Amino acid sequence: MVLSLIAGTANPPLAAAVAQFLGVELASVQLQRFPDGELHVNVAEPLRGRDVYVVQATAPPVDQHLMELLLVADACRRAGAARISAVIPYFGYARQDRRVRGREAIGALVACQLLRTSGVERLVALDLHSTAIEGFFPGPVEHLTAVPLLAEALRSTLPANPVLISPDLGAVKLATRYSRLLGAPVAVIHKVRISGTEVETHGIVGDVRDRAPVIVDDMVSTGGTLEAAMETALARGATRDVVVACSHALMVGRASERLCSYPIKKFLTTDSVGFTAGPLLPYEVVSVAPLLAEAVLHLHRHESLAHLRAEQ
Amino acid sequence: MVLSLIAGTANPPLAAAVAQFLGVELASVQLQRFPDGELHVNVAEPLRGRDVYVVQATAPPVDQHLMELLLVADACRRAGAARISAVIPYFGYARQDRRVRGREAIGALVACQLLRTSGVERLVALDLHSTAIEGFFPGPVEHLTAVPLLAEALRSTLPANPVLISPDLGAVKLATRYSRLLGAPVAVIHKVRISGTEVETHGIVGDVRDRAPVIVDDMVSTGGTLEAAMETALARGATRDVVVACSHALMVGRASERLCSYPIKKFLTTDSVGFTAGPLLPYEVVSVAPLLAEAVLHLHRHESLAHLRAEQ
Amino acid sequence: MVLSLIAGTANPPLAAAVAQFLGVELASVQLQRFPDGELHVNVAEPLRGRDVYVVQATAPPVDQHLMELLLVADACRRAGAARISAVIPYFGYARQDRRVRGREAIGALVACQLLRTSGVERLVALDLHSTAIEGFFPGPVEHLTAVPLLAEALRSTLPANPVLISPDLGAVKLATRYSRLLGAPVAVIHKVRISGTEVETHGIVGDVRDRAPVIVDDMVSTGGTLEAAMETALARGATRDVVVACSHALMVGRASERLCSYPIKKFLTTDSVGFTAGPLLPYEVVSVAPLLAEAVLHLHRHESLAHLRAEQ
């Protein structure tokens, strides 16, 4: 079976880098938006009997990127692809993994079902916000992690006396994974009401005083959570050598502008989304292209991906 | 079973008008876009056991409007709706109803499958560009037509000696339906090569000389087809009292600007899409709200819709 | 994966010819009708892990031929076939591709669903009457065309000054494809009311006077459409050197008898259905066996079929 790699428009440089690592050409695909905004997909080369991997982050604008992935998958299946895997470095709608207050949609489930309906048979994802997605998608899900890559990039420049900070309860497992790799302690920011009558405030578990805060999260969207974490940590006596590490830097709206008023010494992230590191923050971007390429290669060869997965 | 009517954001005035004709309140729904563009749906009132109709044109921006419809449907089904019907006054991706050149997606089929996957059990559509959609959607499709409404609006102001012009072969059946209602002859613009060596040109079938051209089509998008039709008709001696009638006025980009250089005396259309009639063209807009309301009422009461359907 | 070719009873000579071109033996299959008319299928040789192609036109008697295909497919899947493709040179019920007047079945869709339910995973079809079928069947559809074969057969004996005539609006694209291959102009017969009050008559687009009419269609069933086309063309001054070209010659009932009173010089068709060219008409039959064999071979080898497909 021949491998074919197809890139959506969400992050062409990443797809190109994955292709380069794999030593293959990206398949020639025409992704044309008509004047009314409808997308027309045409694959210019044969896919019959191919093992097809479509690389597309469903990053903002999420609906267009998702729809594009769905139409590409449909074109692939009609063209006789033997197997269609979606490589989704960032999975949009992942936070909608349950109904919180009532008559809501479960957006992450809908996204999974749409992918399957359109012909995607397997997902390759990276540091998913919710592990429920593995059960939502009706097919194998290969859940990769960029944490070892990011931890490796942190290691050399880690400030003395660091503390890994999870900015909320949802990132504690992530922080623990960094902790194992870096040998540093963990602190957790949490929003619990510490008295029955008071409003919620941000507390912190673990000792941050005079320690250099390394705040880790799976994603940074508007930066609001990160701001609160930095304020809490600094208020509790952490040093002003803040390091941030996240797998997905969406940097929505004016996130970079707002964050540049904090003493961030390094903002470490990956190229999972089509993110442009501007001058406002001291970005360091680690490419996940080798990781994705290795995963694709192992999948194509029917080899184990165990070493690329994270404990959940 | 109680009827619930939900409006998407594609065309709120139309949904409000439908609700008014039905004598019901639109269900209270929160459709919130997060800063990263993800949509969050929350229905504020009970839907359990309800007969739910979601009114949403999948007009531009088509991907967002479609995704919104899918998430609303998912919320409805989780909330225990007894039956979910999508009322889609304009159906996006309808022109992608087959593979033309090769390894393409069939966008209209994908849209139908996504709707079904998300919980839509029945479609109510209006003057669909392709009749194949009735077979693509895995459930009942009620295909309504605005042609009688538009013909009625034409009748009083129809210029003397009119000729109904189908701007391409795809609209001939539509023109024939107008013809039956208005008692006027039909002419057809066509693109066939009239010699084996020449390039394609626009020919015309039927006599237009000294007749007032009434150009009918299901939709006007960029206006290009319409421009070609007017030029052909005028070149063949049609009078400069052009009337245009279409069910869906997308008027993409600078369509109005381009069309206003032609001698259009009346541009008759409906409010199927969230279209704003600007001053550039002599628009007359007939509301399909009564038609949609009547269809919803008949469906809700399990009554026949035969009188609202068109022969295909 | 080993290729297996199975023939239904609709057209054994065609299946045998396909087998010969492929250099394979037809699989030994027992297709026995019990005294009560029930069909019993028994495949006499192993199919496990095979790439199976079942050749069966669903020509009249359509219900028996379709049911036979369904039962053969079921037998194949139970026997462990790796993949089951139906090669359907003529697809019955193709004209029922939409609901025309109301509470009808969509026969083409039903046929597609029955095929899928019984184990058919892929269709290979030839000059389908309706392109909607590609979307109706829930799997890849390879839509082949015999037009180049027929055009090639026409070329040498084409009368001087020919005109390709589409007998109705549905065959215009087909006529255009012949036109491109043969370098001859196109004329179109159409049924539109040319006045608002008159009944429908047959008009014609394009110049046929003193030209030799080459009437092309996808299929000839009772011959009625063809008769009307010939009468219209001759009335408009076409020469009496009529050539007919169609992919599928069903010749239902007394079609040959009725047509032989017209000045048909050549009736060109294929062996897609189990059609016996009688002496009444000057038949010339081009075999589609090489075309089908080539398609099967390319599919079996996971190669592109683009050169065998027609633009739709």
Add this chain to the structure above:
Amino acid sequence: MVLSLIAGTANPPLAAAVAQFLGVELASVQLQRFPDGELHVNVAEPLRGRDVYVVQATAPPVDQHLMELLLVADACRRAGAARISAVIPYFGYARQDRRVRGREAIGALVACQLLRTSGVERLVALDLHSTAIEGFFPGPVEHLTAVPLLAEALRSTLPANPVLISPDLGAVKLATRYSRLLGAPVAVIHKVRISGTEVETHGIVGDVRDRAPVIVDDMVSTGGTLEAAMETALARGATRDVVVACSHALMVGRASERLCSYPIKKFLTTDSVGFTAGPLLPYEVVSVAPLLAEAVLHLHRHESLAHLRAEQ
């Protein structure tokens, strides 16, 4: 919910009788065969929200009758029927309920799947040849029995000293049900090799000497099984007052002619198939119309059918 009763063409008098018992009109349906044998279905009256029962035996010609049922079901579902039940007095392909020798189809299963695919949600069947069908159809199956009706018809004219004879092992349970109702003993014809070296012969279990044989079976097709049973019984000393009782009289080919050479005093059957009792045999036909009508009525009213079912 309003009840609608639709008749296929397999047995119009039975459907009419069911309608009469129910006090309803048969729905007006156009079932037109085109010249090429394709069936066109058009239902002339509204079905939206109706509780639809389609009465159609899949008796010979089985493929046409089955296909007709499938297309009618499709038309009903597209027309918005609330629930579609197929009332199948005789179920064709029922004997193909397993693979006997190898790479065969399971025709009964295929038939069940086709019905479900086309929109049938519930089966009402009568004295099915195989109980496996209840598990094959993916929906509720109401398996009725005509045995009490037939036993009642037998009772008054039962010859003295009767013995109920099952003509093979498959009908033993059926014979036992007659036995319970009529208070007569059972004998069983069987084909077992009574010596290891001999060929198979027909043996008999139970005492038939000087008893009047009442041979019971679910169906009589060519009459071959019945002939063998009569010969065996008479050879073992049964009296020449043979009575035959079967639920389904297919009487395929020259069955009546062949059977009329045997001393059959009464041939008792039902009108489950569109069977015409000729003069050759002393037929007595009991109508199952009241039974089917009662079942439909109970189903429509959500009442128990337990008293119309047989133990299996």
Add this chain to the structure above:
Amino acid sequence: MVLSLIAGTANPPLAAAVAQFLGVELASVQLQRFPDGELHVNVAEPLRGRDVYVVQATAPPVDQHLMELLLVADACRRAGAARISAVIPYFGYARQDRRVRGREAIGALVACQLLRTSGVERLVALDLHSTAIEGFFPGPVEHLTAVPLLAEALRSTLPANPVLISPDLGAVKLATRYSRLLGAPVAVIHKVRISGTEVETHGIVGDVRDRAPVIVDDMVSTGGTLEAAMETALARGATRDVVVACSHALMVGRASERLCSYPIKKFLTTDSVGFTAGPLLPYEVVSVAPLLAEAVLHLHRHESLAHLRAEQ
């Protein structure tokens, strides 16, 4: 539509209490285990057109209780039930909601799929261990909570100066819900490595010194988590007036024996599982029967359950 309530064998007293609150009789069902352990289900009364609720906790022995629920659902659907809802007070396999280490099953997803496959169309569940289950089950899930009932039972006897303790990070949201109802602060036990080199220990967030610990969790299985929580809280100076509140008391193996060596003043739980409160612990059992009965009644009447749900 008539309501039918069916009880599995997991917790007959609870089902009986639900029936009593609803004022209905439990449907008569025979649930017989054959000598080889296979279960035979027979429902003794009509279910056709009924709105059926099957009450069955999938508590230990989980596989038998689950299989029983599946077979009962199958019997109901064959008997023509209009709708089948499973009322599952305790949902077994809920903790297997993701793959933790590699090639594991997702048991909660499998359980959900088995339920749907067997005919269950809707789940009613209580304080699910994982919210992912709402997305795993392909149908509406009504997720009820016993927290208000338990909080109400706590209120009167709450020791002075209480602190609500979440024994791990997974129960923080639960503790927060108790906190809102009782106006008491929250503390969280957590297992994070507080230094990079040390092994994991149990830390605590929030002040417990001299406060009465009220440990809340969704379930107590072997009691191990609870033991650790009590030891941690007492070590940090909490008073020895321990109160435990959990929705599901499985008390597997010798859980009660082990826990009775701790200063538990009250062990508050519900009757969700067929749990027998022994003398070893100061149990107080609040019945969820009224809650389940109210939910069933609202569902049956198509009314909102919003007031019975908890925020997730």
Add this chain to the structure above:
Amino acid sequence: MVLSLIAGTANPPLAAAVAQFLGVELASVQLQRFPDGELHVNVAEPLRGRDVYVVQATAPPVDQHLMELLLVADACRRAGAARISAVIPYFGYARQDRRVRGREAIGALVACQLLRTSGVERLVALDLHSTAIEGFFPGPVEHLTAVPLLAEALRSTLPANPVLISPDLGAVKLATRYSRLLGAPVAVIHKVRISGTEVETHGIVGDVRDRAPVIVDDMVSTGGTLEAAMETALARGATRDVVVACSHALMVGRASERLCSYPIKKFLTTDSVGFTAGPLLPYEVVSVAPLLAEAVLHLHRHESLAHLRAEQ
């Protein structure tokens, strides 16, 4: 494609023997029951792209063994197995193949559907109690038979003048298969009422007097059927050299104790279930491991299994 063999806990020695015959190692799988009885599955080696065969009899305790098979299948599919076949030497719930009396479940169908839902794509079964299962499972079923093995084992020690006895009508075909292989006559025990008024008694078809009874059946559960058969045969004059041959020896409860009071000279069976041959009966156990291994090998190599199947 590499073959992987996984053993459930139902019959580890059989699985080990199959592995040995195939020359492969059993895959390392952790099947851990938690204290609350929930099963946790973890496969320790890669399965991606593998051809996986899971050997698991669903013998008592049937619910646990079935659930184990379902969870193993789910783990395999998530791990990327290319194809999952369940090798089920004994298929529990096989006797529930139809509804006998009314509102029952069809347990065999439910089991088949659960298997398919959990990822099993193909069944390999041995001497199934009901042939309907082949139609119930939505995928290929390879139905093997141990009869030739058992007949071979009987041949050398067959008493003089033997008669093969089918203990009820359901085993007649089985007895006939033994008869063909051994060249011995067949007798059939049957429960029919031989008079209309008498209660049922056991009759016998065929001559057993002074013959050595060889009672054959597919399975022995509690031994009750076997006891009745022996008593009937001995009462009719059969010799006291009873031989029993069955494919599946469940020996439920005190079956061995009860049977040891009969003159059984040999009790021939297989190791299909995890059966321990105790000292009470003169057991001779033929291993089906070579048969299963051969079947797996042929399936893996896409070869015919025809010689391992039995006529049904």
